[in-house]
Amino acid sequence: EYPIVGLGVFGQTLFVGTTGNPYLISGADSASMSAQKLDARQACVSKRSIASVQGGVLYASPDGICLADPNGITVVSGGLYTREDWQKLNPSSMLATAHEDVYYLFHEGIDGAGCLSFDLKAKKLGTVDLTATAAFTDTLTDTLFVAHSGGVHACFASTNRRTGVWKTPLITMPKQSPLAWLKVYGDQSTSNPVTVKWYGDGVLRHEVDVTGLAPVRLPSGRWLEHEVEISSKARV
Numbered sequence: 001e002y003p004i005v006g007l008g009v010f011g012q013t014l015f016v017g018t019t020g021n022p023y024l025i026s027g028a029d030s031a032s033m034s035a036q037k038l039d040a041r042q043a044c045v046s047k048r049s050i051a052s053v054q055g056g057v058l059y060a061s062p063d064g065i066c067l068a069d070p071n072g073i074t075v076v077s078g079g080l081y082t083r084e085d086w087q088k089l090n091p092s093s094m095l096a097t098a099h100e101d102v103y104y105l106f107h108e109g110i111d112g113a114g115c116l117s118f119d120l121k122a123k124k125l126g127t128v129d130l131t132a133t134a135a136f137t138d139t140l141t142d143t144l145f146v147a148h149s150g151g152v153h154a155c156f157a158s159t160n161r162r163t164g165v166w167k168t169p170l171i172t173m174p175k176q177s178p179l180a181w182l183k184v185y186g187d188q189s190t191s192n193p194v195t196v197k198w199y200g201d202g203v204l205r206h207e208v209d210v211t212g213l214a215p216v217r218l219p220s221g222r223w224l225e226h227e228v229e230i231s232s233k234a235r236v
């Protein structure tokens with residue numbers, strides 16, 4: 001019914017991304033295949049954004065990252081990006097690949113190039129400081145390769161960890177309550193500490209480097225709104 005943009009495969013099912021409704025095609029014999037038109041009108045805006053993952057196919061639509069599986073179409077980035085903000089990433093420029101249950105989506109937005117990473121197991125969306133004009137996952141060596149700066153590079157092959165940053169959303173307590181202790185569960189150490197920033201009512205109230213598992217005393221104070229930001233090379 002609509003022009004085909006690109007294809008993807010999961011299990012015994014063929015995903016067909018179009019400029020309108022997507023389709024799922026399945027069957028045991030090429031002479032007797034059945035096509036199912038999905039209700040969701042989520043067009044595929046970039047054939048290079050299509051990546052097959054376990055149990056489904058991910059691709060870029062005008063509204064966000066979509067997951068096509070036997071249950072239909074789900075916009076997995078819907079709660080994190082408005083349509084206006086998503087369009088600023090220039091979805092038609094996107095290319096993607098999947099590696100280690102993570103969907104890496106490279107884009108050329110109005111604010112510069114970047115990479116979104118969608119963790120399929122944790123169902124969380126993050127960013128990676130990485131750009132690429134092409135990407136490929138070599139299943140034989142289990143390595144993600146990207147092309148940028150005139151060369152092809154293996155990603156995440158080094159034993160040196162990179163610093164990750166994560167911040168909670170705004171947490172509003174039922175009342176202005178004091179918090180007394182901080183404990184970080186991770187593999188932090190003196191050489192790889194975890195930097196914790198605690199914001200109370202929008203103001204940085206405390207910053208500390210945590211190097212072990214022992215609880216750390218927090219300064220006194222009562223605030224209604226809280227945010228916690230951590231940055232570290234350690235796994236937390």
